[in-house]
Amino acid sequence: MTFNFWINMNNLLYRLRRRLAIPRASWQMAVLGLLGGLAASVLIVSFLLFIQFLKDLFSQLIVEFPFLTHNTPLLGAVIILLIATSLGLKYYRLGIPFVIYRIRSHNGSMPLKNTINQFIGAGISVASGFVVGREGPAVHLGAAGSGWVGHWFRLPNNAIRVLSASGIAAGIAATFNTPLAAVIFVMEVVLKEYKMHMAVPVLLAATCGAIVHGFAFGDGHDISSAMFGQEAQFMLNSLPAISWKLAGSLLSLGITLGLLSVIFGFALNRVTTLSYHISLRWRLLLAGSITCLLTWWMPDLGITEMEAITMQLDGKLAASTIAALFFAKMVATTVALGLGIPGGIIGPLYTLGALAAGCFLAVMSNYFQWDPALTPLFLIIGMGSMMAASLHAPMASMIAIMEVTNSPSVMVPAMLVMIPAQLVVSQVFNMPSMFVQQMKMQGMSYAQSPVVMNLQKTGALAMMETNYQWLDEVKDLHQSKGHLLAREEGEEHDRLFFIDPSNGERWRMEGIDQQSSLAVAYQRLRRARKGAVYVYGDSREQLLGIISWQLLAQYLHEEVS
Numbered sequence: 001m002t003f004n005f006w007i008n009m010n011n012l013l014y015r016l017r018r019r020l021a022i023p024r025a026s027w028q029m030a031v032l033g034l035l036g037g038l039a040a041s042v043l044i045v046s047f048l049l050f051i052q053f054l055k056d057l058f059s060q061l062i063v064e065f066p067f068l069t070h071n072t073p074l075l076g077a078v079i080i081l082l083i084a085t086s087l088g089l090k091y092y093r094l095g096i097p098f099v100i101y102r103i104r105s106h107n108g109s110m111p112l113k114n115t116i117n118q119f120i121g122a123g124i125s126v127a128s129g130f131v132v133g134r135e136g137p138a139v140h141l142g143a144a145g146s147g148w149v150g151h152w153f154r155l156p157n158n159a160i161r162v163l164s165a166s167g168i169a170a171g172i173a174a175t176f177n178t179p180l181a182a183v184i185f186v187m188e189v190v191l192k193e194y195k196m197h198m199a200v201p202v203l204l205a206a207t208c209g210a211i212v213h214g215f216a217f218g219d220g221h222d223i224s225s226a227m228f229g230q231e232a233q234f235m236l237n238s239l240p241a242i243s244w245k246l247a248g249s250l251l252s253l254g255i256t257l258g259l260l261s262v263i264f265g266f267a268l269n270r271v272t273t274l275s276y277h278i279s280l281r282w283r284l285l286l287a288g289s290i291t292c293l294l295t296w297w298m299p300d301l302g303i304t305e306m307e308a309i310t311m312q313l314d315g316k317l318a319a320s321t322i323a324a325l326f327f328a329k330m331v332a333t334t335v336a337l338g339l340g341i342p343g344g345i346i347g348p349l350y351t352l353g354a355l356a357a358g359c360f361l362a363v364m365s366n367y368f369q370w371d372p373a374l375t376p377l378f379l380i381i382g383m384g385s386m387m388a389a390s391l392h393a394p395m396a397s398m399i400a401i402m403e404v405t406n407s408p409s410v411m412v413p414a415m416l417v418m419i420p421a422q423l424v425v426s427q428v429f430n431m432p433s434m435f436v437q438q439m440k441m442q443g444m445s446y447a448q449s450p451v452v453m454n455l456q457k458t459g460a461l462a463m464m465e466t467n468y469q470w471l472d473e474v475k476d477l478h479q480s481k482g483h484l485l486a487r488e489e490g491e492e493h494d495r496l497f498f499i500d501p502s503n504g505e506r507w508r509m510e511g512i513d514q515q516s517s518l519a520v521a522y523q524r525l526r527r528a529r530k531g532a533v534y535v536y537g538d539s540r541e542q543l544l545g546i547i548s549w550q551l552l553a554q555y556l557h558e559e560v561s
Contacts, residue, residue, distance in 0.1 A: 013153065014537075017514065020159040021459025025197040029159065033166045033201020036146030037208035040167035043145040044138050044174040044209070045216045047119055051134065054127035070295040076128025077288030080121045080342065081281055087113045092280065093442065094118045094342045095136040097435045099143050099168065100190055101444040107157035107456065107517070108164025110144035118144075121342040129302050130291055131332035132343020134175055139344070142171020146205065156459030158517050162198050165191055166205035173209030181400035182206045189393050189435070195457075246374070250416040253360050253378065254385060257417065258424025260356055261389040264330055265431055271338030272441050280340060287339035291332055298328040305350035309379050312358045319362035326355040345434060349387040357382025380405055381414045389421035392433040451556065455519035460512055463555060464535045464545030471499065483532065483546055485509075498532040498548070507531030511540055512547075518555070521547045529553075 019028055061075075062068050068075065084092050094117060102110060122137035146167025150160035165186050172182035183206050187194050275283050295301050303311065303325075311317050317325070333348040357378045364370065380401055388397035398414050425431050471486040486497040486506065496509040510533050512520050521533050532548040 017154070017156055017459070018461045021156040021462035023158060023195070023197050023457045025200050029162065029197060029201050030204055032149065032153075032155075032159070032163060033204045034208055036149045036163045036166050036201070037170035037205025038212070039149050040142035040145035040170040040205065041174040041209045041212035043119075043141045044171045045212060047123060047137060047141055048134070048175065049216075050119070050123045051126050054123055058127055058129075070299075071292050072128045073130055073291035073295065074285070074288035076124045076130065077284040077341070079124050079128075081284045083120050083124075084117055084280065087117055092117055092340070093444075094121070094140060095344065095438075096139045097438040097442065097444065099140050099164075100435055101439055103143070103161055103164055103190060104448060104453075105444075108143060108147045108161045109151070109157075110140070110147055110164070112144075115141065115144040118342060122344075125336070125341050125343045129295060130287070130336045130341050130343060131301060131329055131348055132336050132341055132345075133347025133350075134344060135172060135346040136344025137342065138171035138175040139168050140171075142167035142169070142174070142209075146170065154515060156461055156517065157515050158457050158459045160515075161456065162201055165198065166201045169202045169206035170209035170212075173206040174213045176400075177210055177213045178400050178403040179206035179210040181396050181403055182209065184399050185393060185396040188395050189391060189433070246413075247416055249364060249368075250378075250381075250413050251420050252364075253357060253382065254417040254420030255424055256360055257353060257356055257382060257385045258389050258421035258428075260352070261386060261421065261425050262429045262431055264334070264352070265390060265425070265434055265437065267330070267334045268338050268434065269437055269441070271334050272438065275339055276441065283339040284341065287335050287341050290335045294328050294332050298325060300325060301328050301332060303351065305347060305354060305383060308351045308354040308358075309376075309383070312354070312379060313376060317358070319359070322355055322358045322362065326352060326359060329355065346387055346391070349390055350383045353383040353386025354379050356386065377410060377413060381410065381417050384414065385417045385421045388418045389425045390434050392422065392426060394418045394422050452519045452522065455522050455552075455556075456517045458518045458555075460516045460518060460521055460535050460547060461514055461544070463518055463551060464547050465551060466545045468546055483548065485534075485546070496534055496543075498546070500530075505530075509534050509546070511536050514544060518547070518552065522552055525549045525552065 016028060019026060020032075058068075058072050062072070093114060098114070099110070102108060118137050118140045122132070122134075125132050126134055126137075143164040144167070147160055147164040150163040155163070168190055169179070169182040169186045172185060173179040176182075183199070183202050186202050187199070191198060275286075291301075300311075300321075308325075312322065329348065329352060333345070333352070336343065337345060360382070361370065361375060361378055384397040384401040387400075388394040397418060398411060401410055401414050402408060431437075465483060468483040468485050483498065486499055487495070496511075497506045498509050499506055507528070507530055509531065510524050512524065512533050512535055514535055514537050516535070524533050525531060528549075530549055532546045534546045535544045536542050537544050
């Protein structure tokens with residue numbers, strides 16, 4: 001009875017794998033998207049609770065040892081270094097650039113030790129006072145948590161790639177409670193395409209992330225409720241009409257934020273490049289020391305994007321303080337991320353954008369009569385526009401602003417700021433996204449052949465052929481009813497050959513795992529442009545089917561035409 005049960009389960013899993021190898025929308029992928037989103041959300045919520053635990057722990061240490069008041073970043077750097085050394089420095093590539101690289105080049109597979117480094121290291125860096133965000137670790141952990149579901153079922157790599165992308169959406173939604181912006185971010189920045197079979201599981205995973213967030217922290221624990229009280233929300237919902245004079249101010253703000261994004265990107269690029277060949281030990285200690293000095297000079301250095309807006313709306317920050325805080329946070333973020341502290345860049349970009357908009361308003365109010373009712377609009381748009389320009393993600397930024405404010409009226413003025421900011425960065429200065437810059441500097445190849453990218457979307461199980469015969473079963477080559485194979489027994493393992501029935505020519509066959517995509521078969525056969533590869537199951541002895549070069553060529557021709 002038990003034996004039959006496992007046979008039936010294996011048959012069901014095999015049919016599931018063959019179904020998911022085809023890039024089409026299906027209820028199976030939708031269910032797996034929910035499971036992956038749930039796994040990612042639980043991991044992210046655990047990470048957020050871990051950060052809160054560490055913050056409480058550092059607070060107790062400061063009470064016991066007052067000299068740590070402004071020195072916790074250096075202590076955090078030492079702990080991060082010890083953890084990274086114990087796990088192995090080769091597993092220290094972390095964050096959103098690493099995730100994008102793994103999805104493009106390794107079908108979303110996230111090494112376990114990198115994920116552990118990300119969970120513990122990023123938790124310590126955020127809690128100890130480094131100016132880094134939570135969303136970078138959330139993206140990494142979300143992709144890992146959801147991708148592990150696919151690996152546990154041994155799904156085709158094209159399905160695992162979609163599951164990893166779903167985990168990213170769940171991670172962002174579980175962190176910021178902005179599920180729609182999370183979906184757009186995945187499509188715009190990570191996958192860079194929109195396909196229905198990808199969109200459905202990503203949408204469900206993001207929804208799952210938002211639900212788990214609400215269940216864990218309550219409906220009031222999100223950016224919009226923490227950032228905007230009832231008074232600020234009323235101001236956003238009752239904005240005056242956008243005049244041509246205000247449109248000019250918005251365009252000017254966009255150009256200003258674009259220039260600041262260029263400066264920030266250039267500084268981060270230079271710090272990363274100059275420190276790349278320095279030992280990680282000295283990089284982390286230097287980052288901790290500089291952050292400690294900046295904290296001594298600017299005690300409010302660690303304010304979040306929520307606090308940056310609420311403190312400006314409450315009038316707690318003078319214009320000179322806003323400018324000094326902007327400069328200090330830009331330097332602190334550049335140093336932390338450029339020298340290798342684990343953490344995200346979106347949170348700091350939000351804060352820098354809000355502070356930059358505050359500086360802009362302080363300068364503009366000296367020359368024009370300013371309506372204070374418009375202040376929340378400029379601050380929230382500045383927050384999103386800095387991210388849009390730096391990461392080349394205008395759609396995700398606009399949707400995030402709308403979700404945060406719960407006010408569709410911010411969309412038109414937001415576009416008047418984001419479009420010039422994006423054009424300044426991408427067209428005037430020809431600067432790529434910060435994620436792309438970081439990948440290039442770390443030697444992670446981003447560009448791929450369009451043929452390979454297209455073949456990655458289909459699993460080998462979907463296209464393999466099973467109409468083959470063994471040579472010892474056929475007396476005449478021309479009598480074969482399908483592809484003809486031959487086996488040559490060796491001392492260590494059997495060798496399989498693909499035989500061309502037209503001329504009897506033999507081609508040695510390489511094996512590919514059942515999880516492989518058609519891109520793997522293409523890379524094995526593209527040099528000779530003849531022959532075939534065989535697809536094996538749980539072991540190399542379990543032959544499932546073959547993929548010939550002729551089949552691949554026909555598939556590519558159909559895709560192009």
